[in-house]
Amino acid sequence: MKFITGFLILCVSIGTAAKVIPVNELFLSPSASSYLLNDAGNLIVGKFTDENGQGYLEIIDVKTHQSYKAVTYSKKDDESIRSFFWIDNNHVYLMFRKKRNDKGMIVQIKDKSGKIETTANTIKASGLVLGPVKDEQDKIWLMRTNPEEEELTINAVNVDNLLNNNFSETRTFPFLMEDAIAYMPDADGNIRFAISVNETDVLIWYFDSDNSKWIEFYSINKKSDTFTPLGTLENGKIAVLSNEITDKVAVMEFDINTQRYGEVLFEHEKYDLISAALDSEGELSQVSYFDHGQWKTQYFSDQGIEFSSIFSNKYPQLQHALTSQSPRYAVALAFSSNDPGAFYLIDKHKKKVKELKRLYPNINPAEMIRSKSFRIKSRNQDDLEIIFTPGNKKYHNQTLIVMPHGGPVGARDLAVFDQQTQFLANRGYSVLKVNFSGSSGFGKRHLDKGVAQFGRRIEQDLTDAVQFIESKYNFKYKCAAGASYGGYSAVMLIATHPEEYDCAVAAFGIYDLPMLFNASNWKILEEYRATVEAVVGKESKDLLAYSPVYFANKIQDPILLLAGEEDDRAPIEHSNRMKYVLKKLNKPFEYLFYEKTGHGHPNWYGDWHEALLTDDFLRRTLKIPPIEGNNLDNYIDEIMLLADSFSFEDNVKNDDKKSIYYLRIAAERRHPRALFNLGAHYHRGDGVKKDINQAIRYYKQASDESYSKASYRIYEIYSEGKYVEKNVEQAHKYLKIAGMQGHKEALDLAWERSCSAKTNFFDLQSCFQLTKKLDTKKYEVKIRLMVAGLIEPEQLSKSQRKELFRFLKDTMNVKLERDVQVFVVGEGIQINDNYQSYLSSQAIPDVAMDKDNAYIIEFRILDNEQKKGSASKDVKGQEWHHPVIVSWNILDENETISNDRRISNTKLYIGNDDIKLKYVLTSEKDFVPGKYELKVESLSGKVLLTKQFKLSELPESS
Numbered sequence: 001m002k003f004i005t006g007f008l009i010l011c012v013s014i015g016t017a018a019k020v021i022p023v024n025e026l027f028l029s030p031s032a033s034s035y036l037l038n039d040a041g042n043l044i045v046g047k048f049t050d051e052n053g054q055g056y057l058e059i060i061d062v063k064t065h066q067s068y069k070a071v072t073y074s075k076k077d078d079e080s081i082r083s084f085f086w087i088d089n090n091h092v093y094l095m096f097r098k099k100r101n102d103k104g105m106i107v108q109i110k111d112k113s114g115k116i117e118t119t120a121n122t123i124k125a126s127g128l129v130l131g132p133v134k135d136e137q138d139k140i141w142l143m144r145t146n147p148e149e150e151e152l153t154i155n156a157v158n159v160d161n162l163l164n165n166n167f168s169e170t171r172t173f174p175f176l177m178e179d180a181i182a183y184m185p186d187a188d189g190n191i192r193f194a195i196s197v198n199e200t201d202v203l204i205w206y207f208d209s210d211n212s213k214w215i216e217f218y219s220i221n222k223k224s225d226t227f228t229p230l231g232t233l234e235n236g237k238i239a240v241l242s243n244e245i246t247d248k249v250a251v252m253e254f255d256i257n258t259q260r261y262g263e264v265l266f267e268h269e270k271y272d273l274i275s276a277a278l279d280s281e282g283e284l285s286q287v288s289y290f291d292h293g294q295w296k297t298q299y300f301s302d303q304g305i306e307f308s309s310i311f312s313n314k315y316p317q318l319q320h321a322l323t324s325q326s327p328r329y330a331v332a333l334a335f336s337s338n339d340p341g342a343f344y345l346i347d348k349h350k351k352k353v354k355e356l357k358r359l360y361p362n363i364n365p366a367e368m369i370r371s372k373s374f375r376i377k378s379r380n381q382d383d384l385e386i387i388f389t390p391g392n393k394k395y396h397n398q399t400l401i402v403m404p405h406g407g408p409v410g411a412r413d414l415a416v417f418d419q420q421t422q423f424l425a426n427r428g429y430s431v432l433k434v435n436f437s438g439s440s441g442f443g444k445r446h447l448d449k450g451v452a453q454f455g456r457r458i459e460q461d462l463t464d465a466v467q468f469i470e471s472k473y474n475f476k477y478k479c480a481a482g483a484s485y486g487g488y489s490a491v492m493l494i495a496t497h498p499e500e501y502d503c504a505v506a507a508f509g510i511y512d513l514p515m516l517f518n519a520s521n522w523k524i525l526e527e528y529r530a531t532v533e534a535v536v537g538k539e540s541k542d543l544l545a546y547s548p549v550y551f552a553n554k555i556q557d558p559i560l561l562l563a564g565e566e567d568d569r570a571p572i573e574h575s576n577r578m579k580y581v582l583k584k585l586n587k588p589f590e591y592l593f594y595e596k597t598g599h600g601h602p603n604w605y606g607d608w609h610e611a612l613l614t615d616d617f618l619r620r621t622l623k624i625p626p627i628e629g630n631n632l633d634n635y636i637d638e639i640m641l642l643a644d645s646f647s648f649e650d651n652v653k654n655d656d657k658k659s660i661y662y663l664r665i666a667a668e669r670r671h672p673r674a675l676f677n678l679g680a681h682y683h684r685g686d687g688v689k690k691d692i693n694q695a696i697r698y699y700k701q702a703s704d705e706s707y708s709k710a711s712y713r714i715y716e717i718y719s720e721g722k723y724v725e726k727n728v729e730q731a732h733k734y735l736k737i738a739g740m741q742g743h744k745e746a747l748d749l750a751w752e753r754s755c756s757a758k759t760n761f762f763d764l765q766s767c768f769q770l771t772k773k774l775d776t777k778k779y780e781v782k783i784r785l786m787v788a789g790l791i792e793p794e795q796l797s798k799s800q801r802k803e804l805f806r807f808l809k810d811t812m813n814v815k816l817e818r819d820v821q822v823f824v825v826g827e828g829i830q831i832n833d834n835y836q837s838y839l840s841s842q843a844i845p846d847v848a849m850d851k852d853n854a855y856i857i858e859f860r861i862l863d864n865e866q867k868k869g870s871a872s873k874d875v876k877g878q879e880w881h882h883p884v885i886v887s888w889n890i891l892d893e894n895e896t897i898s899n900d901r902r903i904s905n906t907k908l909y910i911g912n913d914d915i916k917l918k919y920v921l922t923s924e925k926d927f928v929p930g931k932y933e934l935k936v937e938s939l940s941g942k943v944l945l946t947k948q949f950k951l952s953e954l955p956e957s958s
Contacts, residue, residue: 019367020395020631021426023638027419027607030359034323035333035343037062039137040089041326043109043116045070046343047081048357057081057094059109060356061116062329062345070107070118071096088137091159093129104129106159124165130154134189141173141185152176154183154191175207177214187231187278204229206238206256217256231278237262239284241276247443249273251284270383272441288321290441292373293387293415294336295319307332307346314353319416320344331356337371337389337415369425371415378464380437380457382449386465387415387433390473395428397624398476402432402466402493402501406484408458409438409450409535423611427627429618432469436461452537454485454513455492455546462493466500477622479557481505481614484570484599491548491559491578498556503621505614507562508599510570511578512550513543549574552581558588560617562610564597590617594651601651609645609652612638632669639666640674647677656687667698672707675699679710692723703737711738712746732761739770747773755786757795764800768807776812783812784883788908791885791939805939808883814939820882822936822945825914826858829949846952849927854920855949857934861915883910884936884944888919891931891948921951929953 035046042062049055057071071094073079082102084094092107104123109116127144133156142162146153154173155161161170176183179196186192194205194214202220204227207213218227226249228241238256243249245261249272253262266276271289279285279301286304288297296319299305304322307330311320320334328348335341340363343356371389378384391397401424405413413433421431435442436458438450450458466478478501480490487509494501510516516532517539529539536543544550559582563575572593582589592613594606601607619626628635643662645652660681666674679698682691696717702710711734717724718731736754738746751770753761771783790796790804808814828837829847835856847855861882886907889897909915917934921927929951936945 020627020634021363021423022634023423023608023611023641024604025362026423026426027604027611028360029604030340031361032343032357032359034084035060035331035356036086037324037326037329037331038086038089039326041329043089044331044345044356045084045086045092046357047084049075051362055079055081057084057092057107058357059092059107059116059118064114065354066116068116068118070109071105071120073098085132087132087140087159091138093140093162095129104162106163108159121163123162125157125162125167130183130191131185132189134185136189141183141189141191143183175212175214177205180205186229188280192232193229208256215256217254217259226272230276232282233278234282239265239276239278239282241273243272243444247445251276251287270442272443274441286322290412290414292375292385293371293413293435294373295321295416297321303327303348306348310346310348310351311344311353315344322346335359335416336365337387337417338368339365340368340417368417368422371421373415374468376465376468378437378461380449380460382437382446382461383442384461384465385435385442386469387413387435388469389421389425389431389433391424391428391430392426395426395627396430397428397622398474399429399618399622399624400432400466400469400473400475400478401429401618402434402462402478402480402490404436404458404462404480404482404486404489404493405433405439406482406486407438407440407450407535408436408454408485408489409447410440411485412439412441419607420611424615427615428624430473430475432465434462434465436465451535454488454536454543455496459489459492459496462489463497477502477624479503479505479618479622481507482509483507484509487562487570488548491555492546494557494559495548495551495554498554501557503558503560503618505560505562505617506578507610508564508567508570509574509578511548511574513547514539515571515574515577549577549581552578552587553585555582555585555587558590558617558621560614561589561591562613563591563593564599564601565593565595566597567599569599592652595653596651606651608641612642616642628669636666636669636671636674640671643674643677656681660687667701670701670705672702672705672710675702675705676707676710676713679713683713692717696724703734703741706741708738708741708743708746711735711741712743715746736766736770740773742773751786755790757790764796764803768803768811771807772811784908784910787883788885791908808939814883820861820938820944822859822884823862824857824859824945824947826856827947828856830854830856830918830920844949846950847921848954849921849929849951850954851921854918855932855934856916856918857947858914858916859936859945861944883908883939885939886917887935887937889933889935890928891933895931897933897935919949926951 031049033047035044037044044060044062046058047055048058053075055073055075056069059068059070071081073081078099080097082095082097084092087093090109094105094107096103096105106121106123108119125142125144127142130141130143133139133141136156138158139156141154142157143152143154145151154176155167156171157167161167173191177194177196180194181197182195183191184193192207196203196205203216204218204220205214206217208215220227225244226242227244230239230241233239233253237253240252240254241249242252246264246267248267250267251265251273253265255262265284266287268289271291274288274290276287277285285301286297286299288295290296297308299308303325307322307325311332311334315334318334318336318339320332323331323333330346332344332346333341334344340360342358345354345356369389369392371387374386374388376384376386405411412435424431436450437453438447438458440447480493480501481504482490487506488511490504490506491509491511494504513536516536517529561575561579563572565572575593579591596602597606601610618624626635639662643659643666646655646659660678663674663678667678675698679695679702681688682695682698684690696714699710699714703714714734715731715738718727718734732753735746736750739750747770751774753759754763754770755767756762774783776783787808791801796804826837827844828835829845831848831853833852847853861884886909891897919932932949932951934947935943937943
């Protein structure tokens with residue numbers, strides 16, 4: 001039997017206490033999900049995402065605990081694994097999505113000499129996988145459209161059928177309904193349920209296999225009752241989760257033929273059941289519910305009891321659920337209010353528990369904050385469960401945040417890990433949550449007590465809970481904060497108890513109850529109005545008395561009003577009306593309406609932003625100092641996130657004044673980019689009066705903090721002279737600084753300027769410093785050209801030349817002192833594109849002075865340790881082996897070289913294989929008859945080779 005509750009995974013979150021956790025490490029998706037044993041109990045399959053965002057389907061060998069990656073995917077490429085399950089002990093079915101396109105895949109697993117090998121293949125067949133087939137471990141049910149007959153079929157197929165799209169010999173389920181839109185197998189793998197739809201209801205059908213017919217047995221309409229089929233009982237009836245005839249959701253017998261409920265198989269005294277399961281014999285094996293907000297599972301099978309007992313003995317503080325079992329092993333998902341959760345392997349024989357995968361690997365549960373649950377009696381004599389999370393003692397700010405949940409009817413708070421709660425508690429706020437009248441999980445009577453109680457009984461329950469917690473703990477400040485109904489409730493609390501509260505944060509809220517009945521054309525339809533009435537009560541003038549928009553004059557405390565511009569559940573008009581009356585009445589409030597956002601944020605960035613904005617609002621309003629100290633870097637980074645949100649394209653409207661406000665906070669703490677951005681605001685005149693001198697002051701402060709963009713910006717200002725007097729010296733100074741700070745364009749230009757002896761910016765020390773910043777492997781050719789330019793005659797003094805060689809030796813690993821010789825490989829001339837080679841001992845004919853004729857020589861550099869004729873190898877980017885200086889010159893009548901007779905720039909070559917040089921006649925300056933010389937020297941000045949050749953005039957044609 002396999003069992004997993006997806007709800008649990010959704011409830012599990014993240015947080016910490018001993019240190020301030022950055023918001024982007026707190027609000028994020030879990031790394032691990034759905035680790036399941038196969039029936040043999042020898043392999044586990046699960047899904048994991050590493051720190052780089054690389055996800056993969058993971059296969060774990062139970063005995064060796066060795067992990068294997070079966071299918072990888074990347075969020076960057078919009079890829080994901082949507083779902084997966086075991087087909088049999090050696091095959092996993094999965095649904096893979098890429099760019100919103102789904103495709104089925106089969107992963108085959110083989111054991112090769114104790115090592116797992118996996119192969120993933122795409123399924124050629126199209127259709128919907130319904131689940132495994134009873135008593136046929138290698139088959140699953142596939143619902144598809146038969147292309148030949150163009151009708152729906154359900155086939156029992158194996159892996160080969162799926163992969164090859166071949167169903168010619170497969171078994172077909174013959175009893176299909178004419179108008180069914182979906183089919184479902186029971187826990188035993190038999191096709192047992194179908195769903196159809198008419199104009200008003202969703203109908204559930206049951207397949208009577210004894211009589212081979214479908215029986216309509218339940219209609220899902222506007223009723224709020226729960227009805228979930230679980231499977232077939234021994235007596236032929238079915239077991240369902242229902243509260244149609246009970247107060248609590250319970251496991252009930254249901255007779256298909258009579259349409260009547262029978263025996264109550266299990267009903268908890270206080271709580272609705274969340275889930276339940278039957279074993280293969282049709283016996284109730286387990287039920288689950290939340291007790292004081294904690295997940296509890298009651299097992300009835302001996303195996304389930306034993307596995308659960310082993311785990312509870314090892315980790316008594318953790319809530320857990322068995323996700324899959326085999327005779328010896330079980331996998332459990334466990335978590336708590338201060339533990340975001342992990343999957344564990346339980347070994348029944350050894351009575352041991354091993355952690356498999358943490359949902360949030362970088363979060364230490366020991367640093368998180370544990371919630372406390374209480375049961376209190378309200379003024380209305382109702383039992384209420386409340387969940388209190390104390391503020392981090394290290395940063396405790398004596399502030400209570402009363403946080404009503406949304407809904408309000410049919411929702412609830414839990415004592416599992418919650419990002420928002422942990423964010424606030426981690427930063428010193430205490431958080432109170434209340435399962436007030438109307439909250440789910442406590443039966444229909446408790447649920448119904450919240451209907452039509454907006455601003456009344458619900459807020460009374462909240463107030464009673466606040467009074468209880470204040471009797472146990474002391475607080476200096478108290479604020480209300482919530483979203484959806486929680487946003488409405490937060491405003492109601494401060495409006496009706498202005499002397500008790502200090503502020504409110506209201507997000508995605510409703511503030512004009514009558515408008516719920518007519519906010520849009522479709523919301524005036526009777527069907528929608530009935531849905532609203534089931535929660536708010538009937539439309540009447542009485543609702544005005546519980547709509548904050550109409551008594552905003554009672555509000556005395558500051559409010560942060562947040563909303564989504566595309567919210568269809570709490571339309572933005574609610575927040576606009578609230579904003580209008582608050583502004584008209586001159587009440588203290590701030591607001592932010594998120595763009596491209598509905599009833600909650602579409603991505604984690606929105607949650608980061610809202611959390612940080614809330615913390616900032618609370619601290620400013622209550623005059624609570626920010627948390628800095630060892631957390632300064634995190635604090636400034638988060639302040640910069642807020643600053644950036646008001647400057648760049650995201651879901652927040654740009655606002656220069658707000659951006660500048662946060663930039664100043666970060667700039668006071670010497671944040672380089674904040675200083676630079678402030679300079680840019682003064683430079684452009686955005687949000688402040690344009691002031692180039694103030695801009696330069698901020699740019700210089702950012703430059704002092706090693707921000708290369710600021711240094712380069714100062715260079716541009718002084719070199720252009722557009723806003724200030726042109727200053728070449730200052731411009732070059734900051735260009736060099738930007739280059740040393742790593743600015744690519746600045747580094748290239750400053751290096752070229754500083755290393756050229758022919759410019760006014762030549763500075764040998766700056767040249768050396770900037771050269772060290774270069775990627776020497778990438779810039780090797782340019783550096784060689786630079787060195788060649790510097791070592792030309794009269795470019796450097798003797799002392800500078802020594803400095804250059806010392807730098808090359810120490811920094812570039814250039815070999816200067818090694819004893820080397822040049823070995824000529826070949827020598828010749830090229831006349832009219834024909835090349836003729838001559839031995840070194842032979843006389844070389846003159847080169848006729850005609851275009852493209854050339855003298856050619858080829859040589860290699862050897863050191864004395866090498867055998868004559870072998871090539872000298874260079875380790876590129878690391879060492880310059882045997883660099884040589886090459887120059888071409890015209891000899892005067894005394895056969896000496898004068899500077900005005902140099903005919904080519906000095907070049908630097910590296911002895912890396914054979915070096916082939918040409919002197920090609922290309923321009924008028926080359927057509928000078930006489931003796932020419934090629935000279936090759938070492939960097940230390942030793943002459944390694946000289947070769948002379950003659951240029952002769954072309955003979956006159958006869």
